[in-house]
Amino acid sequence: MNKDGNYLKSQDLLPISHQNRNIGPFGFSVIWIGMAIVLAAFAMGGGGVQSLSLPMVILATLIGSVAIGIFMVIIGDIGVEHGLSFPVYMRAPFGTIGTHIPSIVRGVTAASWFGINTYFGSTAMNGILTLLFGYDNWFICFLIFAAVQLFNTSLGIKSIERFADLAAPVIILISCWMYVTLADQAAENGKDIWNWVETPVTGGAAFTAFMVVVMSNMGFWGTLAADMPSLSRYFKAPANERNWFKRNKTQLAGSLIIMPIFNTLMVVIGAVSYIALNNYDPVFALQEAASGFVLGILLLMIVLAQWSTNTSANVIPAATIFSNVGGPKVPFWVGVLVAGIIGILAQPWNLFDVLSTALLVIGGILSSIVGILFADYYMIRKRRVNVYDLYEMNGQFKYMKGFNLAGLISWIVGGIIANLLPAYSSLVGFVAGAFLYYLLAKYWWFAKYKQAELEDPSDEKYLGITVGRDWDIAVDEELGVIPETVNEQI
Template sequence: MTTKGMASTSTSTQVPEHSPRLYNDDLAPASERKWGAFSVFNVWTSDVHSLYGYFLAASLFLVAGGTFKFIIGIGVGSLVIYGLMTLIGKAGVRTGVPYPVLARASFGTFGANVPALVRAVVATFWYGAQTSAAAGAIVAFLTRYGGPRHLHETTHLLGHSGLEVVCFLGVWAAQLLIISRGMETVRRFQDFAGPVVWLMMLVLAVALSVKAGAVSFSVDMPAKELATLAKSSTGLNVTPGSLAAIAAIAATWVTYFAALFLNFGDFARFVPDEKTLRKGNVWGLPVNLILFSFVAALTTAAASKVYGQVILEPAEISAKFDSVFLVLLAALTFAVATLGINVVANFVSPAFDFANLAPKYMDFRRGGLLAAVIALLLYPLHPWDNAPSFVNAIGSTMGPIFGVIVVDYYLIRKSRIDVAALYQEDGEFRFQRGWNVRAFAAAAVGAVFSSLLPVYGPAGYSATLGPYSWFIGVVVSGLLYLAVTGGRSPAGR
């Protein structure tokens, strides 16, 4: 069952001689491939068109010091994202398996649970953060009225206001309802959410530009204050508008997508062929990301003219509108947008990742429910209050894993994998009792350069190379893995 360049519309879900410790119907190769280019496009609209996606784009706009330099940085980053996503997406199309199963080829049949859990923990964290952000957009609208505002100001529970808790639980339940109906419902939801969010972003930009009396592409702020705000919102210690700033923008934009570099195959496995994948990725990544970032920059600049201050939160901007209809429309749209990214980026992955731990007892729906419950339990602690500072840190933990998987699949195995063996305990991917020690060693060394040195190393290392920690992790772990294997597939027994 070796695959290369698979282009068929379906793959058998029946894997002969599979182990119940490694197989269930949700982890099996995809049986239906109904995701066209439009659905792939909307994976990306759902992933970036969120409150935090807007916040990051607007923050990087400040780092750029101008629209032209901003578009250059975002454009370069978006092209890199396209190339890397297409690499991992092809593996999903060709094998038809989700990320934790593909990781078995590199880390071993049971060792793959470690990189799967790393991704699951990160996704669960962001699930809670995005749910809280969506609830915040609704709270911003409701507090315009006396009753909800009174509840918000006088009732407190679990470190939050009563209104915040109610809205969080509502958004949390809505997401759970979507995911509980399976991947086909996920596809239909994102096909709705993506275009709706784009429409609202344009309405926001046009409304603010009209109110400002002109189309603006800059913010009125002294250079020193701009640098301070840019650093506080992004953590980047660069001079706005410099060449280093443009490079850091590109690197940070790539790092923002670090988690999906690992598990984009969870979606690509439902695409019928590589041509469809590339078409969806072209429109969804460089084209969509550049246009979205441009609109975010335009909105930020216009809002600074209208309100006399730089506002990076779109919900805060829309809450200032005089029109109740526009405020409601914006609140609902941002909530839908955040539901979209949570379902795509932060719910599907842990559902598969947790299912991979015990396939006999945990399926896709139960894995998703577990992720949702963990995020709910984290809510009283609100660990995501400082979420922006975690972008590079989180991305850096993903780089070494990605480097090993890509080198193993493309350079060592030449895109050829015995898919059936991925579900066999004593097959090709047994390695050392289900663990590939070489892969873990390479990833661990890469993590030193990508995760530990930026935090605990010399200050100069963090200031200079911090924004590029994800790339360093990819290169170090990938090259080291290539070296320790001698460029040959490690023995499976």
């Protein structure tokens, strides 16, 4: 802790400087390929074709993917512009202490997804060991797989990007093979995958089923949309660039093209698997469709896919949040360990039956946060942020004993409204959160607690990379921390 007792200046949460941002458009696109391989996508596909045709499921998935991709890019500008992580910026709309409440909810959600994807990968690992040695113990595989992923994440963001470079082409190959094999198997059973529907619905019921697929996709990736700054602060961006699109070019291809394509491909594979085998689990599908050496290689690819997904999409965001909550005494690697423990204690093997329902609920809760971030960053502050005070215990973001009631009220009410309309939860949550926060913050809270960037809206003082600024936050020399080296910690 600093000599002044300031627990907000955790070394892992300081702004990332321009020269130390090392992920470019290609690197982020490759990371996205790995992140898209998740059990939730297969489940959404399997659930979708129970009521809708495969073309309608694909259309709904593309709409949901592009919509949440837009949210990701918009919120990701916080990290690109100022080098700030999600839990640090959340001090603005929620307060220096209030930030911990929604942040912990997001962190626990990410840690739980880590557990779910680890379980999925461990079943594939168990299949490999059973095939090779006759060893059958998925729980031991689960513990080993969890430990290996956590160790990989603790090594840093660059090691994750290198791993994604290895996993991406493998994932593309397995995806193509699985689609062809499962489609052939469905044809052998007399099912046309493009026209088959288990229980067709029409009229209003069809539209509701369509929107459930849209919202489920938004709900799952809503976790990353809210937390994108924790990843985007490592993205390469040109200094002194005032064009928003040019400054955010690292994000655009990955979130608006690569993610929708590969997320949709995974949904299709889950749908075709359900049509062919009445089961959307690709591990089950592979064991039914292949054997011997080919089966072993394909199962290994599943393991690599989950590994790549978990590190970028789940462990990094959760660990960053837990590090922020704990302050300087909880470094990033401890946050990684906490995320792993929560993921295991969540007992992910018992969560599959409620997965679709959970995605809609989570979508409403998290999209409300995304709406609040949008309103605070773009509509009220207009991208100008008094970053120095984000790290001060008694600065402008202390508000009322560390809480911004405008943010907390907007989040709670927005989340409730969203879940009253579950088929539209992500959109309703975003609009409700943004609208409520704008009104409460602008006309009530900030009238009581003045904000420097609103009183003096200066680009030179309160913008970051747009004006060539690196935010140099002073910390205790005892920590031996220089902001420019912090990015090696994550």
